[in-house]
Amino acid sequence: MRPSTSVIRDLIGKRDFYAGGMMVLLGLGIALKGTTYRAGTLMHMGPGFLPTALGVLLVLLGIAIAAAGLAPSVEGAEKEESILPEHPQWWAWFCIIMSPVAFIFFGRYFGMIPATFSCVFVAALGDKNATWLGTIVLATVVTIFGVALFSYFLQVPMPILTWRGDL
Amino acid sequence: MIATSLEQLWYGFGVALEPHNLMFCFIGVLVGNMVGVLPGMGPLATISILLPLTFGMKPVAAILMLGGVMYGAQYGGAICSILLNLPCHPPHAVTCLDGFPMTKQGRGGVALGLTVFASFVGASWGITEMIFLSPLLVRAALQFGPAEVCSLMLLGLLAGSTLARGSPIKGVAMTVLGLFLGSVGTDLETGSERYTLGMTELDDGIELIALALGLFGIAEFMNSVNQVAPINTKYTNVGIKDMRPTKAELKRAFFPMWRGTIIGSLCALIPGTGPTIASFVAYATEKKISRHPEKFGTGLIEGVVCPEAATHSSVQGDFIPTMSLGIPGDAVMALLLGALMIQGIVPGPQLISQHPDIFWGLVASFWIGNIMLVLLNVPLIGIWVKMLAIPYRFLYPSAMFFVCIGVYAANNDFFQVGEVVVIGGFGYVLLRLGFHPAPILLGFVLGPRFEENFRRAMLISRGDLAVFVERPISAVFVALCVLLIGSQIYLRLKGSKPPIEPSLQAHGNGTAPVAGEIQTAAE
Numbered sequence: 021m022r023p024s025t026s027v028i029r030d031l032i033g034k035r036d037f038y039a040g041g042m043m044v045l046l047g048l049g050i051a052l053k054g055t056t057y058r059a060g061t062l063m064h065m066g067p068g069f070l071p072t073a074l075g076v077l078l079v080l081l082g083i084a085i086a087a088a089g090l091a092p093s094v095e096g097a098e099k100e101e102s103i104l105p106e107h108p109q110w111w112a113w114f115c116i117i118m119s120p121v122a123f124i125f126f127g128r129y130f131g132m133i134p135a136t137f138s139c140v141f142v143a144a145l146g147d148k149n150a151t152w153l154g155t156i157v158l159a160t161v162v163t164i165f166g167v168a169l170f171s172y173f174l175q176v177p178m179p180i181l182t183w184r185g186d187l
Numbered sequence: 188m189i190a191t192s193l194e195q196l197w198y199g200f201g202v203a204l205e206p207h208n209l210m211f212c213f214i215g216v217l218v219g220n221m222v223g224v225l226p227g228m229g230p231l232a233t234i235s236i237l238l239p240l241t242f243g244m245k246p247v248a249a250i251l252m253l254g255g256v257m258y259g260a261q262y263g264g265a266i267c268s269i270l271l272n273l274p275c276h277p278p279h280a281v282t283c284l285d286g287f288p289m290t291k292q293g294r295g296g297v298a299l300g301l302t303v304f305a306s307f308v309g310a311s312w313g314i315t316e317m318i319f320l321s322p323l324l325v326r327a328a329l330q331f332g333p334a335e336v337c338s339l340m341l342l343g344l345l346a347g348s349t350l351a352r353g354s355p356i357k358g359v360a361m362t363v364l365g366l367f368l369g370s371v372g373t374d375l376e377t378g379s380e381r382y383t384l385g386m387t388e389l390d391d392g393i394e395l396i397a398l399a400l401g402l403f404g405i406a407e408f409m410n411s412v413n414q415v416a417p418i419n420t421k422y423t424n425v426g427i428k429d430m431r432p433t434k435a436e437l438k439r440a441f442f443p444m445w446r447g448t449i450i451g452s453l454c455a456l457i458p459g460t461g462p463t464i465a466s467f468v469a470y471a472t473e474k475k476i477s478r479h480p481e482k483f484g485t486g487l488i489e490g491v492v493c494p495e496a497a498t499h500s501s502v503q504g505d506f507i508p509t510m511s512l513g514i515p516g517d518a519v520m521a522l523l524l525g526a527l528m529i530q531g532i533v534p535g536p537q538l539i540s541q542h543p544d545i546f547w548g549l550v551a552s553f554w555i556g557n558i559m560l561v562l563l564n565v566p567l568i569g570i571w572v573k574m575l576a577i578p579y580r581f582l583y584p585s586a587m588f589f590v591c592i593g594v595y596a597a598n599n600d601f602f603q604v605g606e607v608v609v610i611g612g613f614g615y616v617l618l619r620l621g622f623h624p625a626p627i628l629l630g631f632v633l634g635p636r637f638e639e640n641f642r643r644a645m646l647i648s649r650g651d652l653a654v655f656v657e658r659p660i661s662a663v664f665v666a667l668c669v670l671l672i673g674s675q676i677y678l679r680l681k682g683s684k685p686p687i688e689p690s691l692q693a694h695g696n697g698t699a700p701v702a703g704e705i706q707t708a709a710e
Contacts, residue, residue: 035620035621036621038620039357039620039621039622042616042620043360043364046364050367050382053382057379057381058377058379061650062645062650062651062652063645063646063649063650064646064650065641065642065645066377067374067376067377067379067381068381070366070370070638070641071367071370071381071382074363074366074367074370075367077363078360078363078364078367081356081359081360081363082360084356085354085356085357085360088354088356103619103620104619105414105619107413107414109409109412109413109414112409112412112413113409113412113615116405116408116409116412116583116587116611117405117409117608117611117612119584119587119591120405120587120590120591120604120605120607120608120611121608123588123591123592123595123604124601124604124605127591127595127601127604128601135591136588136592139584139587139588139591140584140585140587140588141584143583143584143587143588144580144581144584146412146413147412147413147579147580147583148413149580150580158581158584158585159584162584162585162588166588166589166592170592170596174240174243174596175243176592176595176596176599177599178595178599
């Protein structure tokens with residue numbers, strides 16, 4: 021028997037432990053929120069019945085996943101996998117997440133051309149080999165083709181260029 | 188029966204050959220093939236990105252185009268796996284095993300040529316199966332009451348999540364999550380809002396496009412950005428002339444091709460066993476009956492054509508439950524079904540009789556589209572090969588734009604672009620935790636119908652759950668569910684998983700666990 025602290029440390033390092041834990045939390049949230057809706061009876065089910073049941077099911081599955089992660093692993097190496105990849109790409113992840121945000125902001129207030137340009141530009145900055153010039157060229161090219169395709173050809177009703185449009 | 192099917196097929200060709208429909212089928216096939224070739228873009232990402240383009244179209248044209256996109260992307264994916272050893276889509280993982288060694292020996296062109304041919308044979312067989320089996324299935328399905336529909340859906344969901352890829356229990360968890368996400372928004376029966384957190388934009392539920400693009404677009408890009416190995420184009424110099432196989436090669440490929448086709452079509456009949464399982468089973472079978480199994484992995488043409496034929500045959504076969512029962516077998520089919528629902532068409536056994544133009548037009552267009560693909564792939568191979576060299580750093584920012592504008596175009600609403608950001612970030616967390624997000628989509632698409640039928644079944648039976656086992660057809664489905672869960676638990680307890688093939692392990696990103704999983708399922 022190992023001392024309990026190192027057992028706990030072992031547990032935390034296991035990916036499935038987190039995976040199961042996350043499902044338990046999600047399921048709890050769903051089930052608790054679900055109880056605020058009317059559950060009804062089996063014959064006349066209310067809106068809360070199925071989601072609450074799904075939440076409970078998710079909690080149980082989460083426990084099973086976590087428990088399987090804790091069990092002395094038969095499959096060996098696979099279980100040791102860390103949650104973060106070998107080379108975490110925080111900057112690139114940030115860029116990818118921010119790219120649609122830029123699209124929303126510029127699209128809402130300035131129109132499709134700035135939205136497209138900023139969306140591609142921000143996303144492209146995430147690559148480790150990105151250069152300013154290359155990024156600008158790429159964003160310009162995509163903007164020209166994208167606006168032509170979506171605005172003229174497919175008639176997406178977003179103004180091409182506007183000034184503080186939605187304010 | 189057969190005569191009516193053929194008559195309907197004739198009518199279908201009439202629909203598919205209308206110039207307007209023919210054009211969209213062609214565009215779909217071409218674009219699907221083009222995007223599918225790009226490393227890192229599988230059919231799921233391709234369809235989700237192109238889905239918004241179909242909103243303005245008529246339902247028939249839209250579904251023909253999306254169908255074309257799907258098998259076009261399959262063809263394209265094979266090119267990427269054979270020449271670059273990069274399986275963008277799990278069924279192609281086994282194609283790499285012998286396809287890439289052939290490329291290294293300078294026979295990549297032959298592998299591609301025969302793949303195109305094998306895919307065509309597989310697909311044709313799958314389509315034939317679809318023509319004759321769907322009407323039969325519909326006739327049975329029209330007798331189903333809510334209880335049967337419910338237990339059938341349960342079986343479909345369970346099979347789709349446990350057999351697909353990765354850990355079965357995680358797959359089930361993802362399906363449950365998907366079912367839950369499908370219940371967000373206004374409850375159809377009582378009109379009360381659920382889980383909208385006070386946001387009126389969520390009243391209509393989560394947008395399918397936002398979910399698909401978040402999970403298969405943004406989350407995938409986050410997974411691959413700066414992680415993609417520089418592409419090695421050393422071997423990709425392939426032209427038309429290289430594609431012609433010799434007579435001996437053709438002869439060697441002939442029987443494996445048919446075996447693959449049969450295996451694929453059998454796999455399509457079992458719910459939940461999609462193209463991935465079909466291709467793995469095909470490869471394993473081919474290896475087992477071969478006189479020199481030790482040579483597999485060194486560039487045998489049998490190891491390429493057999494799984495490819497199986498993949499295509501089972502992909503076409505997967506349309507049978509999707510179109511005739513309204514129950515998709517995997518995430519790709521769920522997405523296509525979702526596209527039909529966006530067009531206002533209710534999936535289910537009544538679809539074929541209510542919208543014969545869609546069903547028979549689709550069947551006919553499969554054939555037309557597959558012929559187009561053969562004709563396209565041979566002369567255009569040079570262009571496809573050049574496209575392989577497009578670096579990822581140009582690819583994903585452009586794709587991000589398509590994601591944003593596509594989600595916006597769904598309802599002309601920026602709120603949904605926000606949805607896609609949240610779903611994408613969440614999807615990446617799930618990926619890192621070892622979940623495969625595909626079953627989420629399956630649950631999401633089936634969720635509302637499952638709830639509706641469950642409620643109806645309960646109302647009819649006066650709240651008696653026993654109805655699911657008392658009605659014979661439903662009982663069979665429930666028994667199959669139990670059998671499925673039982674066998675998974677048994678395999679789990681037995682413990683010993685066969686070793687994963689080393690060459691598959693190298694690709695990471697979820698293709699690795701597939702091998703072990705499938706071999707277990709195959710035995």
